[in-house]
Amino acid sequence: MAKPLVVGVDLGGTKVATVVARSDAAIVSRVTRPTEPERGVDAVVDTIIDSVREAVAEAGAKLDDVAGVGVGSPGPLNPETGVVVFAPNLKWHDVPLAAVMRQALGVPVYLENDANLAALGEARYGAGRGSKNMIYITVSTGIGGGLILGGEIYSGSSFVAGEVGHMTITDEDGSPQCGCGNYGCLEALASGPAIARMARELIRHGEETMILDLVHGDIELVTSEVVGRAALAGDAAAIAILGKAADYLGIGIANLVNILNPDTVVIGGGVSRVGEILLKPVREVVAERALKPAFEAVRIVQAELGPDAGVVGAVSLVLSRLRTGAGAGRAGAGN
Amino acid sequence: MAKPLVVGVDLGGTKVATVVARSDAAIVSRVTRPTEPERGVDAVVDTIIDSVREAVAEAGAKLDDVAGVGVGSPGPLNPETGVVVFAPNLKWHDVPLAAVMRQALGVPVYLENDANLAALGEARYGAGRGSKNMIYITVSTGIGGGLILGGEIYSGSSFVAGEVGHMTITDEDGSPQCGCGNYGCLEALASGPAIARMARELIRHGEETMILDLVHGDIELVTSEVVGRAALAGDAAAIAILGKAADYLGIGIANLVNILNPDTVVIGGGVSRVGEILLKPVREVVAERALKPAFEAVRIVQAELGPDAGVVGAVSLVLSRLRTGAGAGRAGAGN
Numbered sequence: 001m002a003k004p005l006v007v008g009v010d011l012g013g014t015k016v017a018t019v020v021a022r023s024d025a026a027i028v029s030r031v032t033r034p035t036e037p038e039r040g041v042d043a044v045v046d047t048i049i050d051s052v053r054e055a056v057a058e059a060g061a062k063l064d065d066v067a068g069v070g071v072g073s074p075g076p077l078n079p080e081t082g083v084v085v086f087a088p089n090l091k092w093h094d095v096p097l098a099a100v101m102r103q104a105l106g107v108p109v110y111l112e113n114d115a116n117l118a119a120l121g122e123a124r125y126g127a128g129r130g131s132k133n134m135i136y137i138t139v140s141t142g143i144g145g146g147l148i149l150g151g152e153i154y155s156g157s158s159f160v161a162g163e164v165g166h167m168t169i170t171d172e173d174g175s176p177q178c179g180c181g182n183y184g185c186l187e188a189l190a191s192g193p194a195i196a197r198m199a200r201e202l203i204r205h206g207e208e209t210m211i212l213d214l215v216h217g218d219i220e221l222v223t224s225e226v227v228g229r230a231a232l233a234g235d236a237a238a239i240a241i242l243g244k245a246a247d248y249l250g251i252g253i254a255n256l257v258n259i260l261n262p263d264t265v266v267i268g269g270g271v272s273r274v275g276e277i278l279l280k281p282v283r284e285v286v287a288e289r290a291l292k293p294a295f296e297a298v299r300i301v302q303a304e305l306g307p308d309a310g311v312v313g314a315v316s317l318v319l320s321r322l323r324t325g326a327g328a329g330r331a332g333a334g335n
Numbered sequence: 336m337a338k339p340l341v342v343g344v345d346l347g348g349t350k351v352a353t354v355v356a357r358s359d360a361a362i363v364s365r366v367t368r369p370t371e372p373e374r375g376v377d378a379v380v381d382t383i384i385d386s387v388r389e390a391v392a393e394a395g396a397k398l399d400d401v402a403g404v405g406v407g408s409p410g411p412l413n414p415e416t417g418v419v420v421f422a423p424n425l426k427w428h429d430v431p432l433a434a435v436m437r438q439a440l441g442v443p444v445y446l447e448n449d450a451n452l453a454a455l456g457e458a459r460y461g462a463g464r465g466s467k468n469m470i471y472i473t474v475s476t477g478i479g480g481g482l483i484l485g486g487e488i489y490s491g492s493s494f495v496a497g498e499v500g501h502m503t504i505t506d507e508d509g510s511p512q513c514g515c516g517n518y519g520c521l522e523a524l525a526s527g528p529a530i531a532r533m534a535r536e537l538i539r540h541g542e543e544t545m546i547l548d549l550v551h552g553d554i555e556l557v558t559s560e561v562v563g564r565a566a567l568a569g570d571a572a573a574i575a576i577l578g579k580a581a582d583y584l585g586i587g588i589a590n591l592v593n594i595l596n597p598d599t600v601v602i603g604g605g606v607s608r609v610g611e612i613l614l615k616p617v618r619e620v621v622a623e624r625a626l627k628p629a630f631e632a633v634r635i636v637q638a639e640l641g642p643d644a645g646v647v648g649a650v651s652l653v654l655s656r657l658r659t660g661a662g663a664g665r666a667g668a669g670n
Binding site for chain 2: 255
């Protein structure tokens with residue numbers, strides 16, 4: 001690589017995280033700014049561009065030293081044209097982010113879905129190091145995912161592959177409705193809000209648990225994070241709730257293991273921070289439900305990069321594109 | 336291609352189908368022999384080798400004119416070593432089929448899973464022509480599948496990807512048990528035997544249907560093929576049974592569409608012969624359950640190659656390997 005640095009940007013609804021990294025992905029500077037999407041598209045794009053300039057300056061470098069910028073954005077987007085098609089959290093429609101950034105910075109810009117980038121980051125520099133076929137699942141407010149097949153991001157035919165949270169895993173009557181409108185989706189059964197809902201139900205049924213103490217008696221403040229804290233402190237009810245979520249997650253992961261026969265499944269997102277309390281029962285369900293030769297080929301592990309997965313993934317994307325030479329003719333990168 | 340012909344073999348539990356084809360996959364001769372696996376491994380392998388010689392002779396050619404032989408086999412196998420690891424129907428364990436055939440015929444031999452080859456055949460020369468990301472689902476005694484991602488077979492990390500029939504789609508109490516031991520698998524709910532079971536239940540409940548007439552009153556003779564015939568003749572109960580199977584298939588396919596965002600789903604196998612009676616309700620369920628940008632990218636169609644999918648796939652595999660030069664160093668092909 002002729003130019004020594006790459007930039008990774010993780011555009012979220014709350015904050016814009018930007019890092020400058022070397023060609024070994026080691027981070028040399030970072031800048032974090034609030035997104036404040038209510039300021040409008042142009043202001044947010046300016047924030048992103050300013051963040052890149054600032055992070056490069058902080059690294060003691062110039063834009064001339066930057067080989068490329070990778071940007072992770074939520075929502076359906078087109079990595080080939082560099083356009084964010086729709087990002088509900090940002091209220092963005094058809095924003096040609098890569099082209100605008102390329103224009104302002106004079107550097108190739110590569111756009112990719114944030115979940116795909118988190119997957120790539122974990123595959124290259126996190127819990128999935130050495131994997132060839134890896135599934136990344138993030139369990140937080142929703143359940144999303146990214147697929148790394150043959151070592152590269154698999155985007156699908158309209159760049160929306162990896163929506164593992166909307167897998168139907170039960171058509172049992174009375175299943176909770178998902179945000180997507182359906183019933184029986186994994187996301188409606190095992191996401192952070194689903195875990196909080198199960199906790200509130202248990203509390204209302206009079207179950208003895210420290211969860212209520214942790215929120216000073218205000219049941220409306222119960223979140224999956226609180227349930228996780230109670231579980232880590234040994235609270236039996238909290239552990240049982242996470243076990244129930246793990247049952248559902250295990251079914252979803254067993255399905256993915258049967259379909260894609262990956263070597264690694266990486267579980268990230270806020271809910272995964274409880275570690276083995278969640279992972280152990282997940283593995284048990286997958287062992288029970290996946291076909292033997294598929295189960296024997298896979299390890300199921302906790303994500304390692306935490307909130308850095310997005311920026312590390314964005315850096316990985318640039319390094320990968322520079323290595324393969326792919327994407328040089330893409331709209332966002334090439335002109 | 337220097338040599339003008341390729342050979343495709345479809346090794347099944349009942350018969351060995353062998354074809355000789357030109358480089359445009361047009362079939363110029365075919366030989367079919369009973370497998371009779373009870374004769375033992377060596378006898379079956381001899382039958383395969385003889386079939387290849389015979390089909391080449393029938394094509395008015397010599398083995399010298401053959402660029403390669405593709406073989407589709409059931410069961411877990413290793414396409415890299417050319418070994419059939421385990422094929423329950425044949426009672427085969429660790430049979431180095433490609434190497435033995437290569438030795439006898441003096442021609443490169445490529446081994447692949449039969450469902451993957453049917454998928455490849457449909458993708459190249461059948462209902463999936465022009466597709467890039469295609470899912471093939473076969474609905475017959477079991478439910479199997481093959482994935483074509485980026486235009487090539489996706490085998491997974493231990494060559495067992497595509498086991499779509501063992502996707503859990505419900506954890507409702509009372510779900511029928513699957514042959515794999517689990518409950519709620521797609522295969523247990525929508526395969527041929529599941530359809531026959533639903534028909535027998537309806538008949539026992541006194542439902543008016545021509546199904547019983549078609550089997551001359553012997554309920555034990557009810558099969559999914561009979562249900563299909565009744566449905567094609569307009570029998571309301573038979574159509575309702577296939578509609579129920581389509582509901583389950585639709586859930587499974589919606590899951591695959593959300594996960595893999597394919598451009599094409601091809602449904603083959605005996606049950607698919609009823610065509611739109613099955614496909615129309617399947618599409619409705621997928622429309623309802625898959626995310627919009629994923630549903631809009633996919634067409635769901637009936638397989639076109641019928642029982643030829645396997646041999647056409649085997650021919651496609653050889654043509655593909657010769658084109659890319661891949662596999663030349665593989666154990667089964669290279670020595």
